[in-house]
Amino acid sequence: MQGRYFDIGVNLTHESFENDYKNVIKSAFENSVDRICLTGTSIEDSKKCIEITKKFHGNLISTVGIHPHYADNFDKSSRLMLKKLALNENVKAIGETGLDFNRNFSSKEKQIESFHAHIEIANDLDMPMFLHQRDAHKVFIKCINEIKIKPKAVVHCFTGDISELEEYLNMDLFIGVTGWLCDPVRGKDLEKAIVEIPLSKLMIETDSPYLLPKNLKVKGRRNEPKFLPEIFNKVVSLRSETSEEIQHQIYLNSLNFFNLNE
Numbered sequence: 704m705q706g707r708y709f710d711i712g713v714n715l716t717h718e719s720f721e722n723d724y725k726n727v728i729k730s731a732f733e734n735s736v737d738r739i740c741l742t743g744t745s746i747e748d749s750k751k752c753i754e755i756t757k758k759f760h761g762n763l764i765s766t767v768g769i770h771p772h773y774a775d776n777f778d779k780s781s782r783l784m785l786k787k788l789a790l791n792e793n794v795k796a797i798g799e800t801g802l803d804f805n806r807n808f809s810s811k812e813k814q815i816e817s818f819h820a821h822i823e824i825a826n827d828l829d830m831p832m833f834l835h836q837r838d839a840h841k842v843f844i845k846c847i848n849e850i851k852i853k854p855k856a857v858v859h860c861f862t863g864d865i866s867e868l869e870e871y872l873n874m875d876l877f878i879g880v881t882g883w884l885c886d887p888v889r890g891k892d893l894e895k896a897i898v899e900i901p902l903s904k905l906m907i908e909t910d911s912p913y914l915l916p917k918n919l920k921v922k923g924r925r926n927e928p929k930f931l932p933e934i935f936n937k938v939v940s941l942r943s944e945t946s947e948e949i950q951h952q953i954y955l956n957s958l959n960f961f962n963l964n965e
């Protein structure tokens with residue numbers, strides 16, 4: 704697995720990829736990003752993700768879940784549907800779920816209800832969780848303490864400071880790092896936190912098409928999985944281990960996290 708990258712979070716069903724998603728995946732492969740996890744953000748979206756993974760069997764996997772932005776749509780039937788979709792062989796995690804009190808596109812109550820339900824599903828099926836948290840750290844921790852997550856879980860797109868990081872690590876959570884790290888202004892806290900993440904808990908992701916690394920000058924500003932090495936290089940520049948060591952361990956972490964074989 705030397706020289707390879709695993710992008711653990713790509714929103715490939717985003718409209719900006721509609722016309723060329725196959726080429727986007729091809730370019731990712733050409734840039735050594737050979738494993739990609741698609742992020743399911745609603746029932747419909749999760750179904751689309753599964754369909755795409757079938758076209759790239761072995762290299763693409765998917766999560767199924769309802770993003771906190773859409774938690775207002777969560778109900779009993781979505782719980783059953785998520786469970787059913789999760790049984791697909793290319794589905795390797797439950798999410799994205801969690802809390803987003805930054806924009807509150809859904810009510811806080813529904814976000815919490817949906818998050819709880821996702822934890823229960825993951826526990827029932829013994830599947831890892833893909834978690835999102837923005838401006839909701841305290842309640843997020845409370846939710847996880849109320850219903851313990853039994854399988855592994857990753858806090859994707861971690862943008863917090865060292866104290867938040869410590870709480871996550873104490874809860875045995877994995878940390879997903881995006882191009883946020885490459886932002887000289889917004890990434891300051893994360894730059895300090897990145898060295899405190901045990902290498903065994905670290906994974907990287909582009910969160911495409913969002914969060915294009917700031918140092919890249921790209922027409923259209925669309926982020927793509929092929930840019931994952933930019934994030935990797937930034938991680939390497941801040942940590943003490945060798946590039947080879949970091950690359951190997953992050954890839955291995957990601958395979959193990961999603962219960963994949965090499």
Ligand SMILES: [Zn+2]
Pocket residue numbers: 799834835836859860
């Ligand atoms: Zn997210």
